[in-house]
Amino acid sequence: MSASPEQLSPPANDLDSLLHEIDALEGLVAGWDEQQRMTVGALRTAIDALNREAFRRLIQQVKQEPAALGALKGSLSDDVVYTVLRHHGLVKASLEERIEAALETVRPQLATHGGDVELVAIEPPNAVTVRLVGACDGCPAAGLTLSEGVEKAIREHCPEITEVRKAKGGTSASSSGGEHVVSFVSPFARASDAGWTDAAKADELREGEILIKEREGHSLILSRFGSRVVCYENACAHLGMPMDMGEVRNGVLVCPHHAFEYSLESGECLTAKEVQLQTHAVRVLGDRVQVKFS
Numbered sequence: 001m002s003a004s005p006e007q008l009s010p011p012a013n014d015l016d017s018l019l020h021e022i023d024a025l026e027g028l029v030a031g032w033d034e035q036q037r038m039t040v041g042a043l044r045t046a047i048d049a050l051n052r053e054a055f056r057r058l059i060q061q062v063k064q065e066p067a068a069l070g071a072l073k074g075s076l077s078d079d080v081v082y083t084v085l086r087h088h089g090l091v092k093a094s095l096e097e098r099i100e101a102a103l104e105t106v107r108p109q110l111a112t113h114g115g116d117v118e119l120v121a122i123e124p125p126n127a128v129t130v131r132l133v134g135a136c137d138g139c140p141a142a143g144l145t146l147s148e149g150v151e152k153a154i155r156e157h158c159p160e161i162t163e164v165r166k167a168k169g170g171t172s173a174s175s176s177g178g179e180h181v182v183s184f185v186s187p188f189a190r191a192s193d194a195g196w197t198d199a200a201k202a203d204e205l206r207e208g209e210i211l212i213k214e215r216e217g218h219s220l221i222l223s224r225f226g227s228r229v230v231c232y233e234n235a236c237a238h239l240g241m242p243m244d245m246g247e248v249r250n251g252v253l254v255c256p257h258h259a260f261e262y263s264l265e266s267g268e269c270l271t272a273k274e275v276q277l278q279t280h281a282v283r284v285l286g287d288r289v290q291v292k293f294s
């Protein structure tokens with residue numbers, strides 16, 4: 001239901017209230033006839049143009065005063081100032097807005113695999129941390145999803161970002177239901193078909209056991225969980241030592257050197273939560289297990 005002018009609250013000065021008033025007025029105008037709506041639209045466009053030009057001239061003047069420039073930049077932390085100047089195209093979108101816009105572009109593809117991505121932190125001047133969630137979390141192809149999808153999108157939208165870090169996820173693909181479709185291929189795998197290396201024959205892999213392979217200067221740990229194949233660099237996150245002789249107990253790989261424990265299915269370190277095994281992307285073509293080095 002649209003509001004009448006009398007119903008509108010007195011002028012407010014916080015962003016939410018101001019936007020609410022604009023919404024209420026737009027609701028009111030939407031009920032008018034076309035001629036009236038066009039007149040209001042034209043008036044709004046003219047006022048917008050006048051305000052834009054006034055702000056543009058003001059900013060130009062302020063920029064000539066180094067001391068005032070600092071105050072101008074500082075004023076952008078005010079929601080109302082920032083929103084109005086953004087509306088007029090007089091300030092660039094914030095880094096956070098651009099990162100979110102970048103993530104939006106890859107979300108549809110991640111969703112096709114039951115996954116998603118979320119922004120965890122911006123670490124100025126050039127790094128961000130993101131988290132893959134849903135089926136993308138713990139997926140052996142997560143490295144590829146990150147580099148070919150998420151990272152590319154962020155770099156396109158935010159050239160100043162040169163480092164995209166991956167935070168540990170919250171939910172694992174394996175815990176989201178055993179009937180999920182084959183999950184070892186990244187939704188971005190097709191976009192980057194080069195660089196895959198044969199690592200093993202599918203029938204060499206035993207459920208929940210480790211298989212060590214040397215490929216192109218990498219020592220690899222491979223394992224299989226149902227249709228999912230995982231691949232890690234054979235280097236303990238503690239001192240980087242090989243874990244060929246490590247024991248697997250109930251899905252936990254125990255380093256033979258100082259007993260750091262890892263979930264074999266996700267690479268997560270159970271001894272020190274802040275580290276994990278380095279994951280490589282994996283795909284299975286027929287009886288060939290291929291990896292792409294991170």
Ligand code: FES
Nearest residue numbers: 236238255258260
């Ligand atoms: S090197 Fe693995 S626990 Fe120390």
